[in-house]
Amino acid sequence: MKLQDPSLLKTQCYIAGQWQDTQNHTATPKVFAVTNPATGEVLAQVTNGTHCDAEQAVLAADAALRDWRGLTAKERAGYLQKWFALIMENQTDLALLMTSEQGKPIAEAEAEIAYAASFIEWFAEEAKRIYGDIIPTNHDNKRLLTIKQPVGVVTAITPWNFPSAMLTRKVGPALAAGCTIVIKPAAETPLSALALVALAQRAGIPAGVINVIVGEDSAGIGEVLATHPKVRKITFTGSTRVGKILLGLAAQSVKRVSMELGGNAPVLVFADADIEQAVTGVIASKYRNAGQTCICINRVLVHEDIKEQFTQCLLERVKSLLVGLGTEVSVTIGPLITQQAVTRVHALVTDALANGAVALLGGQAMTADKLIGQGLKQQQFYPPTILDNVQPDTALVNEEIFGPVLPLMTFATNQEAISIANATEYGLAAYIYTSDNSNAWRVSEALEYGMVGVNEVGITSEVIPFGGIKESGLGREGSKYGIDEYLETKYICMGLD
Ligand SMILES: NC(=O)c1ccc[n+]([C@@H]2O[C@H](COP(=O)([O-])OP(=O)(O)OC[C@H]3O[C@@H](n4cnc5c(N)ncnc54)[C@H](O)[C@@H]3O)[C@@H](O)[C@H]2O)c1
Numbered sequence: 001m002k003l004q005d006p007s008l009l010k011t012q013c014y015i016a017g018q019w020q021d022t023q024n025h026t027a028t029p030k031v032f033a034v035t036n037p038a039t040g041e042v043l044a045q046v047t048n049g050t051h052c053d054a055e056q057a058v059l060a061a062d063a064a065l066r067d068w069r070g071l072t073a074k075e076r077a078g079y080l081q082k083w084f085a086l087i088m089e090n091q092t093d094l095a096l097l098m099t100s101e102q103g104k105p106i107a108e109a110e111a112e113i114a115y116a117a118s119f120i121e122w123f124a125e126e127a128k129r130i131y132g133d134i135i136p137t138n139h140d141n142k143r144l145l146t147i148k149q150p151v152g153v154v155t156a157i158t159p160w161n162f163p164s165a166m167l168t169r170k171v172g173p174a175l176a177a178g179c180t181i182v183i184k185p186a187a188e189t190p191l192s193a194l195a196l197v198a199l200a201q202r203a204g205i206p207a208g209v210i211n212v213i214v215g216e217d218s219a220g221i222g223e224v225l226a227t228h229p230k231v232r233k234i235t236f237t238g239s240t241r242v243g244k245i246l247l248g249l250a251a252q253s254v255k256r257v258s259m260e261l262g263g264n265a266p267v268l269v270f271a272d273a274d275i276e277q278a279v280t281g282v283i284a285s286k287y288r289n290a291g292q293t294c295i296c297i298n299r300v301l302v303h304e305d306i307k308e309q310f311t312q313c314l315l316e317r318v319k320s321l322l323v324g325l326g327t328e329v330s331v332t333i334g335p336l337i338t339q340q341a342v343t344r345v346h347a348l349v350t351d352a353l354a355n356g357a358v359a360l361l362g363g364q365a366m367t368a369d370k371l372i373g374q375g376l377k378q379q380q381f382y383p384p385t386i387l388d389n390v391q392p393d394t395a396l397v398n399e400e401i402f403g404p405v406l407p408l409m410t411f412a413t414n415q416e417a418i419s420i421a422n423a424t425e426y427g428l429a430a431y432i433y434t435s436d437n438s439n440a441w442r443v444s445e446a447l448e449y450g451m452v453g454v455n456e457v458g459i460t461s462e463v464i465p466f467g468g469i470k471e472s473g474l475g476r477e478g479s480k481y482g483i484d485e486y487l488e489t490k491y492i493c494m495g496l497d
């Protein structure tokens, strides 16, 4: 990994404006290795922060809170604008860091850096539009109003699949609102988070306003971040399993929470759909980030009348996807994050096959001759796979696959499609392909999901409210709504003479 600016490779926690090794002298091991999932190459040895460092970081965030919230919105916006500009200036290095530690193709990493930066720019602008209300009074001798104030110290725990965008989607609104923050990135991908924070430091964001703990003891660090009395809110992106643990911990001291959790996105391809358009969308969504995306299509429900045509078109196109090292420009599918992830995905496939599914493509371990790039760890890759005749009660369509596997199912009526789509505890994103506007409206309304894409899978950006219902989460990120998650509404009643 050759960065144009090697000083972006940070390996320590950042607390109160200082880069430091763990202060927990009894911690073992002292460092942990960050590796390239495609090759196994060790990229860096990173300090193994613990719950003690997390506590110090919370106190640093608390100490910085008074001054940061005391700035004008315009002053806070100015810092965020500088940070945004630095992220974009360093897009190439940040993308290379991401591909190296996470594996995604370099073009996807570059796109994620721009997406990540967009949250900082957007919330720099939103900082200046935090308004209260004047409420028409119901008593002549009272005047009623509300103001918005920052929640206080926020903690954020982020995942490895989008290591930069999931961080800025939290830090941007938190800082814009006047909160200070402690971030704990995933141990698989700490380098992206540390580089972003190094740029925040260069932008002049004052000491203590942003703090980062890197460490392998997620549960120990997480417990401090979810329970410390100085913390007023925890915001989490990750699995529903861990989200439930954090919700339980945060409940003990009634903290505010935002939860961006797992998904099980269906796509409903109706008989009147434009098949080419639907296939293009399904491939773009399913195989992005090797299928390791919370909103990527997990199940394809296709109308029985067009099943044959749709499947042929899909097969032709998926066969041309190239698997390998993310820095090779022709590669469209990188490695999965760990070897355990490959084993898990393959177990889901094997179980579906044992229960009546048929492999139209892939479904077996990756072979070396199909991989692009040198020095690759073959067992970290999984081939693009399409399974037909998948039964609705199999784990493959009831769990988040998080791999490049596409299960096909058919439906005969709209009601059947909607019932299958809604038969999950998840409710993050769903997609529809149809050329009938009335159908699009009615089905969008009937789907129990926080986000619906109609003839479109590219649904995310900084301007929309991202989030799920049911066990996919609580709250929204991005858009004009995203900043409310970091604000309290205070009501003031002024008595008059
Ligand atoms: N809804 C969204 O916006 C969104 C976005 C991206 C990813 N996700 C979800 O994230 C998951 C994939 O990410 P992941 O595998 O990193 O998820 P994960 O839940 O295993 O880990 C997420 C973060 O939580 C930390 N963590 C793990 N155990 C913990 C514990 N006991 N206490 C505190 N923190 C703990 C991890 O170190 C990591 O930083 C998928 O389910 C995906 O759908 C959701």
Ligand SMILES: N[C@@H](CC=O)C(=O)O
Pocket (backbone or CB within 6 Å): 161, 162, 165, 292, 293, 294, 295, 460, 466
């Ligand atoms: N793909 C999502 C993140 C979930 O994994 C996004 O684009 O924000």
